[in-house]
Amino acid sequence: MKEAIEQIFKELNELKANTAKEVEEARIRFLGKKGEITALMEQFRSVAPELKREYGQKLNELKKAANARIEELKFSVEENAQAEAPKEDLSMPGDALPLGSRHPVSIVRQQIVDIFRKFGYDVAEGPEIEDDYHVFEALNFPPNHPAREMQDTFFVSTGHLNPLLLRTHTSSVQVRTMESQPLPIRVVCPGRVFRNEAISARAHCIFHQVEGLYIDKDVTFADLKQAILLFAREMFGPDTEIRMRPSYFPFTEPSAEVDVSCNICHGKGCNICKGTGWLEIMGCGMVDPNVLKASGIDPEQYSGFAFGMGVERIAMLKWQVNDLRHYFENDMRFLSEFATATEV
Numbered sequence: 001m002k003e004a005i006e007q008i009f010k011e012l013n014e015l016k017a018n019t020a021k022e023v024e025e026a027r028i029r030f031l032g033k034k035g036e037i038t039a040l041m042e043q044f045r046s047v048a049p050e051l052k053r054e055y056g057q058k059l060n061e062l063k064k065a066a067n068a069r070i071e072e073l074k075f076s077v078e079e080n081a082q083a084e085a086p087k088e089d090l091s092m093p094g095d096a097l098p099l100g101s102r103h104p105v106s107i108v109r110q111q112i113v114d115i116f117r118k119f120g121y122d123v124a125e126g127p128e129i130e131d132d133y134h135v136f137e138a139l140n141f142p143p144n145h146p147a148r149e150m151q152d153t154f155f156v157s158t159g160h161l162n163p164l165l166l167r168t169h170t171s172s173v174q175v176r177t178m179e180s181q182p183l184p185i186r187v188v189c190p191g192r193v194f195r196n197e198a199i200s201a202r203a204h205c206i207f208h209q210v211e212g213l214y215i216d217k218d219v220t221f222a223d224l225k226q227a228i229l230l231f232a233r234e235m236f237g238p239d240t241e242i243r244m245r246p247s248y249f250p251f252t253e254p255s256a257e258v259d260v261s262c263n264i265c266h267g268k269g270c271n272i273c274k275g276t277g278w279l280e281i282m283g284c285g286m287v288d289p290n291v292l293k294a295s296g297i298d299p300e301q302y303s304g305f306a307f308g309m310g311v312e313r314i315a316m317l318k319w320q321v322n323d324l325r326h327y328f329e330n331d332m333r334f335l336s337e338f339a340t341a342t343e344v
């Protein structure tokens, strides 16, 4: 038995394997159920008692050595396999990361602002949480005007003379600009506005507006009309016509609503323009002398015009989207339609 053990030690030392299969075969040969070391273990039972200690020790060492040798071979076979595996091809093109794109409302807001910047307008912004004075009072709203009532305005604080509220229009930024900027003033004011409205295809409680304000000496209604016409042609195409209908806003006198010729049927009448050939895009007018006075501007010396439009409305007309809610639901199928729509 002693010789058999020595012999196996020797064989283990010389053992070689090139593949995982050969390693497994070697394991079975020495340590499997019918393996050589297992057989020696069997024989060990019938060894004379005085030799048991010596042989037992030797056998245990042998078994340990066999396990270690098999592990060693396994490891080196794996290493070789890895080294021989085909290397990564670094010239392969990478996986493209899915890129986001700008939201259609952001695209149109930016287009509106860019058009007016070309005309020499600056951009002004104001707070979304405003006070009654800047949203209503300074804009010549009479004290009991219905827009102040709870169903239209979200109030942040009530119970005092100048409550805080979420601005219902960006006209409040007109007031802040007149208060803080030197004359003449030529600004557009993009921003988010809030109204206590039930959400539907045509109305939402949060939407976006761009307000415009131009104050200088001798500004006339003709200047207003020309500015709006140029804007409409930049936005909807060079053949676009505008028409103005008399209207009423507390902060302008006279006031008008502006329609553009329908860019879908070109005046023939379709279901977008409801057969009229015209689409309403904004309100406008000459700044009321009371509004100038409230912000410390002398209406005898200065005059101006203002206009305000809904960004979602312009976007809906531009892209023939018939439900306002699409702009707020962030459905990727809708948003990805605009991934390349950055051109005017």
Ligand code: DAH
Residues within 6 Å of the ligand: 168, 169, 170, 171, 211, 212, 249, 251, 252, 282, 283, 284, 285, 306, 307, 308, 309
């Ligand atoms: N503030 C008006 C609104 O929210 C829009 C508007 C109309 C703004 C006429 C103006 C204007 O500056 O002159 O409906």
